[in-house]
Structure formats: C-alpha cells, structure tokens
Amino acid sequence: MKMRKSFLLFLILPVCITLLLSRIYYLLTPLLLAFIIDALSSSDISSFRLCFPILLFSSLILALSYPLGSFLLGMFRENLIYSTRMQVVKVFSRGDFSAVSTCGSGNFASVLDTDIPVFFSFLTERLFQLPFDLAMSFFVIFLFFKISPFFAGLLLSFGIIITILSHVSSRRLREKSHGAQVAKGRLRQFLTETSRGPWVVKAMCAERWRKKGFEKLQERETEKSLERHLFSGFVMLWNHSGARVIALAILLAGGIAMLDGKISLGMLFFYLTVGPLVFSPFYYFISLVRDYRISSGAYRRIFSMLNIPTEFSGSGGWVGGRIEFKDIWFSYGDEWVLKGVSFAVEPGEHVALVGRSGAGKSTLVNLLLRFYEPQRGKIRVGGMDVRDIDLGVLRGRIGMVPQDVFIFSGTLRENILMGMDVDEERLEKVIRMAGIDRILEKLPEGLDSVVGEGGYGLSGGERQRVGIARVLLREPEVVIFDEAMSALDSYSEMKIKEFIEDWGKGRTFVVIAHRWSTVRDFPSVLFLHEGRVIKSTHEELMRIKEYREMFKGEEGK
Ligand SMILES: Nc1ncnc2c1ncn2[C@@H]1O[C@H](COP(=O)(O)OP(=O)(O)OP(=O)(O)O)[C@@H](O)[C@H]1O
Ligand SMILES: [Mg+2]
Numbered sequence: 001m002k003m004r005k006s007f008l009l010f011l012i013l014p015v016c017i018t019l020l021l022s023r024i025y026y027l028l029t030p031l032l033l034a035f036i037i038d039a040l041s042s043s044d045i046s047s048f049r050l051c052f053p054i055l056l057f058s059s060l061i062l063a064l065s066y067p068l069g070s071f072l073l074g075m076f077r078e079n080l081i082y083s084t085r086m087q088v089v090k091v092f093s094r095g096d097f098s099a100v101s102t103c104g105s106g107n108f109a110s111v112l113d114t115d116i117p118v119f120f121s122f123l124t125e126r127l128f129q130l131p132f133d134l135a136m137s138f139f140v141i142f143l144f145f146k147i148s149p150f151f152a153g154l155l156l157s158f159g160i161i162i163t164i165l166s167h168v169s170s171r172r173l174r175e176k177s178h179g180a181q182v183a184k185g186r187l188r189q190f191l192t193e194t195s196r197g198p199w200v201v202k203a204m205c206a207e208r209w210r211k212k213g214f215e216k217l218q219e220r221e222t223e224k225s226l227e228r229h230l231f232s233g234f235v236m237l238w239n240h241s242g243a244r245v246i247a248l249a250i251l252l253a254g255g256i257a258m259l260d261g262k263i264s265l266g267m268l269f270f271y272l273t274v275g276p277l278v279f280s281p282f283y284y285f286i287s288l289v290r291d292y293r294i295s296s297g298a299y300r301r302i303f304s305m306l307n308i309p310t311e312f313s314g315s316g317g318w319v320g321g322r323i324e325f326k327d328i329w330f331s332y333g334d335e336w337v338l339k340g341v342s343f344a345v346e347p348g349e350h351v352a353l354v355g356r357s358g359a360g361k362s363t364l365v366n367l368l369l370r371f372y373e374p375q376r377g378k379i380r381v382g383g384m385d386v387r388d389i390d391l392g393v394l395r396g397r398i399g400m401v402p403q404d405v406f407i408f409s410g411t412l413r414e415n416i417l418m419g420m421d422v423d424e425e426r427l428e429k430v431i432r433m434a435g436i437d438r439i440l441e442k443l444p445e446g447l448d449s450v451v452g453e454g455g456y457g458l459s460g461g462e463r464q465r466v467g468i469a470r471v472l473l474r475e476p477e478v479v480i481f482d483e484a485m486s487a488l489d490s491y492s493e494m495k496i497k498e499f500i501e502d503w504g505k506g507r508t509f510v511v512i513a514h515r516w517s518t519v520r521d522f523p524s525v526l527f528l529h530e531g532r533v534i535k536s537t538h539e540e541l542m543r544i545k546e547y548r549e550m551f552k553g554e555e556g557k
Helices: 005-041 045-094 097-103 105-128 130-147 149-196 198-203 207-259 265-306 361-368 391-397 412-417 424-433 460-474 490-503 545-550
Strands: 323-331 336-345 350-355 376-381 398-401 478-482 508-512 524-529 532-536
Touching (some): 005 045, 005 130, 045 105, 045 265, 105 130, 105 265, 130 149, 130 207, 130 265, 149 198, 149 207, 149 265, 198 207, 207 265, 336 361, 336 376, 350 361, 361 478, 361 508, 391 398, 412 424, 412 460, 424 460, 424 490, 460 490, 524 545
Parallel strands (some): 350 508, 350 524, 398 478
Antiparallel strands (some): 323 336, 323 376, 524 532
C-alpha cells in the first residue's frame, strides 16, 4: 500500500485526465442524445446512423471515467492519509514526553482517525474536483444565456434562493445531528457504566436510581432524534422541490423557445438533463466555505501534532556507576514539587525511597529517565550528565516497574516480551522469578492467552508481576520498583524478593515503598519530605516525627 512520493506526483496526471474526460462526456452524452432525438423526429436516418455509435462510445467512456476517476482519486487520498498517519505516529513516539502527555491520547486518536481523513477528503474531493465541476456548470449557464438571458437570470436567481434555503436547513440539520449524537453518547456511556459495575448498583440497592437515569437519557435521545428527522425532511424538501421547479421552468421557457422555432426538441431534452447544474456554483461555494472551516480546524490539529518537539537525546554511551541528584528543582506547573533535592546512590546499592503520597517519588524517577527536565540542578550517572547519554541507552540500562502497569490487548507473552526476542529458557526463568507461573495456572492457553481489553482481565497484583517480568527480562543495571509490589500479598512479595535477591546482586536497586515490612529490610533509605531528600538508615530516620508517622500502627509487624 505504501507508495513513493514520486509515484503520487505521477498519479496526478491520470487523475486530472479522467476527471476532465468524465465532465466532458457528462455533457457530450445528452448532447448526442439530443441530436439523435432531432434526427429521429425529422426521419434523418444518416444523422441517426452517425450519432448512434458515437453515443455508444461516449456512454462507455462516461461509464468508465467516473468510477476510474473516483478510484484513482481515492488511491491518491488513501496514500496521503497513510503517509501522514505514519508521520504523526513517528513524531508522537519520538516526541518530548511532557508535550505528548499534554496533547493527550484522545487527541492523538482523533487526529489519526478523524482529522487526517477529513482534511485529505476536503483536499481531494472538494479542491481537486472543484475546477472541473465549476467549468462544467459555467458552460451550462453560458448555454442557458444563449437561449434567453432573461430566463437564465431567472434560473440563476432561483438557484441562489434554493441553495440558501437548503444551506440554512443543512446547517440546522448539522446542529440537530450533533445534539442527537451527544444525547446518544451520554446514553451509551450510562449503559456502559451500568454494565461495568452492576455489582456496585446492586450492593447499594440503587437499581431505581439507574432506571430513572436511563429513562431520562432515553427520552432526551428520542426527542433529539425526532428533531433531526424533521430537519432532514426540510433539507430533502428544498433539494427535491428545487430540482423539480428547475425542470418545470426549463420545460416552460424551453417549450416556448421551441414553439418559436428557436430550439429543437432534442435541445429541449438536453437543457432538461443538464439544468440542475445551474445550482452547482452556489452549492459548491457554500459547501466549500463550510468544509474549509471544518478542514482548516483539522489541518491545525494535524499540524500542531506534527510540530511536537522531538525528545532531546544525547549521544553518549553508558558508563554506569553512581547516580547523583544535585540541587534538583522541579515543578509541573506553579508549585515546586522538588526544592533542591540532592542525594546519591552508589553502584550496586539497594535503597528504599520513602515519602508521603504526592511527595514526588515518581517524579524523581521521571526525571532520572528524562521524561521531564528539571528546571534547576543536574542529574548524573557515573559522573555523566543524563542529558548527554543516548535516551535509548539510558532507558535500556535503567529498568522501571511503574505504579500502574499498562496491559496491551494481546497475548500474555506479547505483553511480557514487548517486542523482545528471547529464548524460551530465559523467558521461563523470568516467569518463575516474577511469579507469573501462578497466573498461568488459570489461563487455558498459558502464555498465549489473550489478556487486556477483550481478553482475560488481570488483577492489580497480576499486572504488577507482568511489569516486574518485563524489567527482569531486559536485565537492566539499575532497577526501580515504583510501588511495584504494593498490590501483592505479603507471601508473594516475599517470594519475589527472594528470587530477586540473587538476581539483584551487583545491580543498583531503588524501591519506592510505603510498607514498614518492605522498608525496614533496606540498609539505607531515601526519605523525601517537603521537596527535599534525606538519606540515612531506617533506624536513624525513625527519630524524625514525619517519617515515624508514615508507619504508625505498622511498627513491629
Ligand atoms: N503530570 C503531572 N502534571 C501535573 N502535576 C503532576 C503530574 N504528575 C504528578 N503531579 C503532581 O506532582 C506531585 C508529586 O507527584 P508524584 O506522582 O511524584 O508523587 P508520589 O510521591 O509518587 O505519590 P504516590 O505515593 O501517591 O505515588 C503531586 O502533587 C502530583 O499531583
Ligand atoms: Mg508515585
């Protein structure tokens, strides 16, 4: 499907030729029919014999050129959509993390599946075909002027009135359709929520509340749909009656012209056939303005997505060693989250990172992995500024199990490997270490069972095990567990810790945890409080009131 740019340029010529041919033959075919009618009414057999084969040929070209033109134009459009989507995905995946997360996943999806097709449809269906269609319409208007300027003027004025009426009704129809769409969306969301959490409704004995809510939304949706049908009727009325009145007017004026001997019966037929084209210039103008508005919005969104700055990456390799945060200041917006954080973690050291919820623990990890940049201060690994290290290398050597492990729809194997190519033996070892063998027991197709959306739902603890397996498989030098075992029961946590203990020798381990039982085992603890970090032992830190308060009631468990 992918095409080269040069081929797309080359495609423009055949597209133009077929569009031109289709318009010429659209006019030529009824003109030939008109000649044939005139030849038959005057019993002119030789003209009939001459025109008929030409008419056959013309009809054939007309029949072929329209679908061929629309196919070639479609091919042109689909390829533009394909390559632009690829470009957006490329920019998005290489984009600066904070810019990408501000832009939002919903926006990303709507640019890909709506804005790009809308913009290129406008470009190909409206702008590209416009000159051909306008030329055809103006030619017909010119012919009408030749019969009677007064009559042509009358038709044009009538065309303007009908087009305006049709446009106003269409606009109202669009508003009504939007209203109906919104009402339908609310109803769907309500039903989805009801079907996802029936147990909450039952447990709270709230069936009547949900039923009433459903009735209200259902009534609104019906009301909005009826309004939409009413306006759709108006649009049809103007479009149909417009075409009929035009036909009657041509019949009247053309009939008089024919009786006066100005035109033949065949030409009257011709005018009747091409008459509706008188509307086209107004219709094109109005729909061009409307579509331009829609597609310019789409273009702006596509362009802003293509303009997402690329993540800045250094080019240096990995030297490893001491991780050092030096006077780091960071804020997401107005308030400082980190206010001059300084600490170091030695190579091979195992530390716990502790702090209240919202203190900035995950933020510290985000800065180390360069998802965000600190406003002040430096982060170094082995004496090297993280900004100088190649991003792929940095994130490859520092493995992180996040707080919320995202599961993609696909098999469990795909979710663990995430594109890695490893032998079964190594995979099995990791599966045992992360405790995934316990998930496999209940999955009928084992590792090849589909999980995530539309597959087996994994519990919070099971998702965490998948997250741990992903990191173990990548054998990073620095390992960060961001509350990666918070959803595991104490026994599973202990088992995983035992397995990892051996594997973790020689690797730097930073474990973000809230539990007393997890923290007390670490030889040193980083305590993040009010935007600063204190590094000490658990016992020493227990002298600090705020630290002690975090474990209230847990001591000794
Ligand atoms: N992307 C973001 N945009 C704006 N503010 C954010 C963002 N991420 C986190 N914050 C804010 O920064 C502060 C620190 O958040 P962070 O996630 O680092 O806390 P945490 O210590 O990991 O908390 P928890 O223990 O609950 O996971 C919080 O006040 C949070 O609301
Ligand atoms: Mg966190």
